[in-house]
Structure formats: C-alpha cells, structure tokens
Amino acid sequence: xxxxxxxxxxLVLPVLFLVAFNALIPMMTVVNYSVQETFGDNLFFWEGxxxxxxxxxxxRFHAALGRxxxxxxxxxxxEVPLGVIIALSMPRxxxxxxxxxxxxxxxxxIPWNVxxxxxxxxxxxxxxxxxxxxxxxxxxNYDMTQDPLAAWITIITMDVWHWxxxxxxxxxxxLVSIPDAYYQAAKIxxxxxxxxxxxxxxxxxxxxxxxAILLRFMDSFNIYTEPFVLTGxxxxxxxxxxxxxxxxxxxxxxxxxxxxxxxxxxxxxxLGVSWLFYTLMTKDDQK
Amino acid sequence: MQKRxxxxxxYILFLMLPIYWLVAMSFKTTNxxxxxxxxxxxxxxxxxxxxxxxxxxxxWGYINSILYVSINTVISVTVALPAAYAFSRYRFLGDKHLxxxxxxxxxxxxxxxxxxxxxxxxxxxxxxxxxxxxLAHCLFNIPLAVWILEGFMSGxxxxxxxxxxxxxxxxxxxFTTIFIPSIKAGVGVAAFFCFxxxxxxxxxxxxxxxxxxxxxxxxxxxxxxxxxxxxxxxAAAGTLTIIPGAIVIYFVRNYIAKGFAMGxx
Numbered sequence: 001x002x003x004x005x006x007x008x009x010x011l012v013l014p015v016l017f018l019v020a021f022n023a024l025i026p027m028m029t030v031v032n033y034s035v036q037e038t039f040g041d042n043l044f045f046w047e048g049x050x051x052x053x054x055x056x057x058x059x060r061f062h063a064a065l066g067r068x069x070x071x072x073x074x075x076x077x078x079e080v081p082l083g084v085i086i087a088l089s090m091p092r093x094x095x096x097x098x099x100x101x102x103x104x105x106x107x108x109x110i111p112w113n114v115x116x117x118x119x120x121x122x123x124x125x126x127x128x129x130x131x132x133x134x135x136x137x138x139x140x141n142y143d144m145t146q147d148p149l150a151a152w153i154t155i156i157t158m159d160v161w162h163w164x165x166x167x168x169x170x171x172x173x174x175l176v177s178i179p180d181a182y183y184q185a186a187k188i189x190x191x192x193x194x195x196x197x198x199x200x201x202x203x204x205x206x207x208x209x210x211x212a213i214l215l216r217f218m219d220s221f222n223i224y225t226e227p228f229v230l231t232g233x234x235x236x237x238x239x240x241x242x243x244x245x246x247x248x249x250x251x252x253x254x255x256x257x258x259x260x261x262x263x264x265x266x267x268x269x270x271l272g273v274s275w276l277f278y279t280l281m282t283k284d285d286q287k
Numbered sequence: 288m289q290k291r292x293x294x295x296x297x298y299i300l301f302l303m304l305p306i307y308w309l310v311a312m313s314f315k316t317t318n319x320x321x322x323x324x325x326x327x328x329x330x331x332x333x334x335x336x337x338x339x340x341x342x343x344x345x346x347w348g349y350i351n352s353i354l355y356v357s358i359n360t361v362i363s364v365t366v367a368l369p370a371a372y373a374f375s376r377y378r379f380l381g382d383k384h385l386x387x388x389x390x391x392x393x394x395x396x397x398x399x400x401x402x403x404x405x406x407x408x409x410x411x412x413x414x415x416x417x418x419x420x421x422l423a424h425c426l427f428n429i430p431l432a433v434w435i436l437e438g439f440m441s442g443x444x445x446x447x448x449x450x451x452x453x454x455x456x457x458x459x460x461x462f463t464t465i466f467i468p469s470i471k472a473g474v475g476v477a478a479f480f481c482f483x484x485x486x487x488x489x490x491x492x493x494x495x496x497x498x499x500x501x502x503x504x505x506x507x508x509x510x511x512x513x514x515x516x517x518x519x520x521x522a523a524a525g526t527l528t529i530i531p532g533a534i535v536i537y538f539v540r541n542y543i544a545k546g547f548a549m550g551x552x
Contacts, residue, residue, distance in 0.1 A: 002376060002377055002378045003376070003377055003378065004377070004378045004379065005376075005377040006379050006380060007379075008373035008376070008379040008382075009373075009379055011369035012370045012373050014366040014369070015367060015429055016370075018362070018366060018422070018425050019426065019429050021422075022392075022404075022425055022426040023395070025403070025407050026400045026404055027400075027403075029402075029406060029407070030399065085294065086294055086295055086298050089291040089294040089295060090292075090295050091292065098541060100295055101540060102536055102537060103303070104298070105536050106533060106536065107302055107306075108483065108487075109483055109487065109529070109531075109532025109533070109536060110487065110525075111486060111487045111489060111528050112488070112489055112504075113489045113507065113508060114504065114507070114525040117507070117525055118309045118525055121308060121312055121518060121521075121522060122304070122308050126324065127320060127321070129307075129308045129326075130304075132324045136324070161301065164298075218393060221396075222394070222395075222396035222398070224396070224397065224398050225489050225490060242396075243397075246396070246398050246399065247401070250402055251401070251402065256402075263398075266396060266399065267399060270394045270395075271391060271394055
C-alpha cells in the first residue's frame with residue numbers, strides 16, 4: 001500500500017518545472033495564435049473561433065486526416081500481429097537471443113531522416129536494390145515518385161521495417177516472463193497450440209501489448225520526418241499525412257492562425273484516441 | 288522448434304537489407320553509383336568517409352549531436368529518478384492527474400511545437416546552443432524516463448526503504464547509496480531510451496539550431512539539397528549515424544527484453 005505523503009510533491013517539482021516549461025509555454029503560444037489573425041509586423045487581430053471552424057470544414061484537413069487514419073490503421077494491423085508472431089517463434093533462451101534482439105532493435109536507433117534517406121536510396125528505380133529488383137528482375141513497373149500506390153506501399157513497408165521490432169521486443173518480454181510450469185500444465189491437459197496462445201500467452205502479453213499499441217499509435221499518428229524525406233508528401237498530395245500538411249501550412253505558407261488551430265485539433269484527436277484505446281484495453285482490469 | 292526459427296531469420300534479413308544497401312553505397316564512388324546497378328562496390332573507396340572526417344562542418348555535426356543527446360540523457364534521468372520514486376511510493380494530491388499529464392506530452396506532435404519552441408528558446412537566449420536542444424527533448428524524454436523508472440521501482444519491495452530508515456539512513460543517503468544501485472538495470476534502460484529518442488529526433492533539433500549546435504542530421508539535409516546529389520557521401524554519413532546507436536544497444540543487450548517491458552510484465 002502506498003502511504004499518503006504530500007511532501008512527495010518536492011520530489012516531483014524538478015520534473016514538473018522542466019516539462020511545464022517545454023509544454024505549457026509553447027502550448028499557450030499555439031492557443032494564442034489560434035484565435036488571432038496576423039498580417040505580419042507583429043500586428044494581431046482577434047479572430048475568435050473562426051480558424052477552428054474553417055479547419056474543421058476544410059476538405060484539405062479532412063483528406064489529410066483520412067490519410068492519417070488509413071496510415072495508422074494499416075501499420076497497426078500489420079505490425080502488431082506480425083510482431084507477436086515473430087516474438088512467439090523466437091527461442092526463449094540461448095546464445096542467439098541477445099544477438100537477435102540487438103539486430104532487431106537496430107532500426108529503431110537510426111535517426112529518422114536517415115531512415116527516410118536510406119529507404120530512398122534502397123528504392124531508387126534504377127540504382128536502388130529494391131527498385132532495381134522490382135523493375136528489372138521481376139519486371140514490375142515501380143516508381144514511387146510517379147505512382148501513389150507504390151508510394152503508399154513504400155511508406156508502409158518502411159514503417160513496418162522501422163517499428164515492428166518494438167512490438168517484437170515488448171511481446172517477447174511478456175513471453176519470457178511466463179514460468180515453464182504453465183506450459184507443462186498445458187501439455188498434461190493436452191492443450192492445442194492455439195489454446196496455449198489464447199489462454200496462457202496472450203493474457204500474459206496483454207499489459208505489454210497495451211503499451212506497444214499505445215506507443216505505436218501515438219508515434220505513427222505524429223509521424224513526420226520519415227515520409228517527408230522519402231516522398232515529400234507526394235506524388236501530388238497522396239502521402240501528405242497530418243504532420244506534413246501542418247508543417248506546410250505553418251512554415252511553408254506561414255498561415256499561423258489556421259496552423260495553430262489545426263495543431264490543437266490534431267492534439268485533441270491524438271489525446272482522445274489514445275484515451276479511448278487505453279480505456280478499452282484496460283477495461284477488464286477495472287472489474 | 289527448428290522450422291519456427293525461419294521466421295525470425297527472414298525478419299532479420301529483411302531488416303538488414305536496407306542497412307546493407309546504405310553501407311554498400313557508402314563505399315562506392317559517385318560515378319559508380321550513377322553509372323548503374325551493382326550489388327557490391329566495384330571500386331571500393333574510403334573517399335566518402337575521408338571527406339566526413341576532414342571537413343569540420345561534417346564531424347562537428349556528430350560532436351554536436353552526441354553533446355546534446357548526452358546532456359539530455361543526464362538531465363532526464365537525474366530529475367526523473369526522484370519523481371519516479373514519489374510516484375511509486377507515495378500518494379499525494381493530484382498524483383494520478385500529474386502522471387497522466389506527463390504522459391500526454393509524449394502524444395504532442397513535434398510538428399505542433401516547432402515554431403513556438405523556436406520563439407521560446409530565442410526569447411530566453413538559448414537559441415543555437417546544445418542546452419536548448421537538450422532541454423527541448425526533455426519534453427518527451429522525462430515522461431518516458433519517469434514511466435520506465437516507476438515500473439522498475441515498484442518492483443522493489445518497500446521493506447528495503449523501511450529497513451534503511453530504521454537503520455538511521457537519511458533520505459538522500461538511502462536514495463543514492465542503496466536505492467539507485469538496486470534499480471541499476473532500470474536506470475540503464477531509462478538512459479538507453481532517452482538516448483535513443485533524443486538521437487533519432489530531428490525536427491526540434493533542426494528548428495532550435497543554426498550554426499553552433501547544428502546536429503548531424505541537419506548537416507545531411509543541407510548536403511542532400513545543396514551539393515547536388517552526392518549519394519555516396521550521404522550514405523557514408525548515414526552509416527556513421529548508426530554506429531553510436533549500435534554501441535549503446537550493445538551495452539544494454541542483456542536488459543533489452545525486460546527493459547522494453549518497462550518493468551511491467
């Protein structure tokens with residue numbers, strides 16, 4: 001049992017101060033912009049909720065939001081089951097385990113723009129390994145700067161390459177914590193592989209999978225650098241995800257008001273969906 | 288069991304292919320790259336690496352990145368330790384709300400904060416310093432460090448604290464000489480995660496720097512756009528950014544499995 005101790009606040013103060021400095025002040029700046037109109041020269045006019053209305057009604061925002069949900073949905077559908085399958089087929093112990101884990105974690109430690117650049121080099125139609133293989137060995141016409149479908153397949157494959165290991169490592173951590181006795185009991189009962197997975201392994205992985213899904217949701221929903229470096233949002237607007245659109249608006253066109261309003265709506269959606277995920281996945285624990 | 292191990296092997300091969308291609312490119316001359324496809328470097332060259340190690344804008348990019356990442360890791364873990372202790376041991380007014388609020392900062396898209404961050408750090412006179420990037424990265428690294436450390440600390444029985452206090456240890460002395468050593472693995476894992484997320488982040492690092500503290504990632508972007516299309520050089524620079532991560536991950540290899548679960552299995 002935890003004891004009530006209000007002095008514990010002093011232990012939290014440094015964290016509170018540092019995070020608040022970085023979170024609250026910029027957030028207030030964004031709120032400030034979102035309700036004003038500016039024509040430069042530091043002249044601001046009160047705009048009220050006008051920008052919010054404009055953004056919520058704009059087709060451009062709806063399209064970017066749609067693409068964002070499609071992207072996040074697809075990568076969650078691919079990465080979570082794939083990660084679990086890979087974790088299940090890994091040996092529980094032995095010489096190879098740390099080597100596998102280090103190799104698998106490697107993509108996550110590569111700076112995001114390098115990931116984009118690496119995939120760019122990898123998929124160049126005539127001189128990239130994958131691009132050359134598809135175009136010249138298999139004879140598939142593949143050029144992601146021209147074909148939206150190819151661009152989508154490429155950014156999804158890149159994200160699967162980049163982040164599936166996070167799910168693998170988390171799921172694996174859940175699996176190795178299961179005592180051998182559980183498996184022996186299942187064997188005596190003559191349980192099928194599916195039953196072992198459904199009633200022993202899955203429940204044990206539930207906590208870590210919740211973390212995995214939440215982290216993957218947040219990070220993929222906020223993704224910017226990798227697709228920006230790889231496709232620049234193109235061809236056309238076909239891979240312009242929310243963050244890319246936002247940066248275009250804020251820094252490209254310098255529409256601070258609408259960009260700020262969009263930021264806040266964006267943040268609210270991320271927060272809302274994360275909360276929803278979290279509540280749904282921990283519902284059973286509350287009972 | 289033998290048949291099953293095909294899956295991880297195929298997966299690791301898939302992970303290594305783009306990395307192999309990047310490394311292979313970095314040993315090719317620009318001519319060879321542009322003249323056509325070749326699976327292995329035909330005329331093996333160190334030229335791209337020599338360029339990077341002799342040009343100060345290039346190698347200072349690496350030094351800058353390593354500097355702000357290290358500062359960030361030290362700050363994040365140092366302030367997260369007492370906070371995580373408070374969350375794992377005590378109940379206090381607003382503790383749950385505070386914890387949740389901390390975590391929401393990991394959800395904020397960096398793109399949202401780029402411009403306000405630039406204005407904030409210009410206003411306090413820290414723009415273009417390593418400290419600015421290190422402090423900005425605290426936004427998402429401190430919540431993560433608190434979350435990880437809290438998981439590890441909750442696994443340490445409370446009797447340890449009580450016994451130490453009965454033996455007459457003061458809180459600071461108990462915390463630094465007994466408690467922290469008992470969650471060494473957790474501290475290592477938290478530091479690893481802080482290093483990782485600070486190392487891979489680019490948007491804020493690029494926004495907050497101009498010349499003095501320019502990260503390697505930004506140097507690469509500039510080269511990609513201004514010097515035409517020097518793929519070999521770009522590939523060499525990319526290859527070098529993988530090395531620090533590989534070194535750090537090697538040190539924590541035995542904690543990875545447990546650490547990624549953040550002590551919450």
